[in-house]
Amino acid sequence: MKTASIIKIAIVTLIIQSAQAQETKKETTPAEIKYSIENCVNHFDLNKATKTKVGYQYWFADKNFTQENTLKMSIVEPGKSTHAPHHHPEEEFFYILEGTAEFFLDGKTVVAGPNTSFYCPPNAEHGISNVGKTDLKYLVIKKDLR
Structure with a gap:
C-alpha cells in the first residue's frame, strides 16, 4: 500500500x-500575432542571417510567424551541402536562385541551375548540394507540421 x-x-x-x-x-x-504591412514584408538582411557550417540561412517566415508554411533562403558554399540526404514527413520545395545544384531524390540525382524548382514529396529521401564554382542560393518552402 x-x-x-x-x-x-x-x-x-x-x-x-x-x-x-x-x-x-x-x-x-x-x-496571437497581429499581422501588419510592417511585419508581413521582409527584406533580406545579411546581418540577420544565421551562419551555418556551409554558408548561411535566412528565414523570411518561420513556424512562429506563419499559419503553416515556412520560407527560408539557404546559401551554400561550392562543393558543400547543408546536410546528408534525409527524409521527414513534410513535403518541401526548393527554388534555385543562383548557382548550380545537384538534387538527390530517392536514389537518383539531377543537376540544374537558376529558375528551377525541385519538389520533395513527404518521407522521400532527399538532399541538395552545391556542385558549382560559386555560392548556391535557393529558397526552401515547407509546411510546418505542428
Whole structure:
C-alpha cells in the first residue's frame, strides 16, 4: 500500500511539473500575432542571417510567424551541402536562385541551375548540394507540421 501511494504521488507530481513546464515554455503562436504591412514584408538582411557550417540561412517566415508554411533562403558554399540526404514527413520545395545544384531524390540525382524548382514529396529521401564554382542560393518552402 505504501508503494502504491508513493507511485500515485510521483505520477501526480510529474503531471503537475509537466503542466507547469508547458505554461512557462508557451511560445507565441501565429494566432496571437497581429499581422501588419510592417511585419508581413521582409527584406533580406545579411546581418540577420544565421551562419551555418556551409554558408548561411535566412528565414523570411518561420513556424512562429506563419499559419503553416515556412520560407527560408539557404546559401551554400561550392562543393558543400547543408546536410546528408534525409527524409521527414513534410513535403518541401526548393527554388534555385543562383548557382548550380545537384538534387538527390530517392536514389537518383539531377543537376540544374537558376529558375528551377525541385519538389520533395513527404518521407522521400532527399538532399541538395552545391556542385558549382560559386555560392548556391535557393529558397526552401515547407509546411510546418505542428
